[in-house]
Amino acid sequence: MIVCVCHRVSDRDIEHEVRHGCTSFDELQDELRVGTSCGRCTDCARDTFDVARACRPSHADAALVARGLQVIAIAPAVQAQVVG
Numbered sequence: 001m002i003v004c005v006c007h008r009v010s011d012r013d014i015e016h017e018v019r020h021g022c023t024s025f026d027e028l029q030d031e032l033r034v035g036t037s038c039g040r041c042t043d044c045a046r047d048t049f050d051v052a053r054a055c056r057p058s059h060a061d062a063a064l065v066a067r068g069l070q071v072i073a074i075a076p077a078v079q080a081q082v083v084g
């Protein structure tokens, strides 16, 4: 799915950046320029980025998995509902 028409950025492009170490939306914008022209894609791009980050284990999570512990990823929107 194309997320940013101005810069031809897809959800796969965003997921690729996250898999390769992108840790902030500002960094994502520096790399892909997503949301830096008309800005109409910014909410969708941020949601796509947040979901991709939630699905990617952090270094701390990877250490837990290596020790045999299970890590469950929860999207930020769901976390907000769980926490209240």
Ligand code: FES
Binding pocket: 003, 004, 005, 006, 007, 034, 035, 036, 037, 038, 039, 040, 041, 042
């Ligand atoms: S659609 Fe992404 S900046 Fe315009």
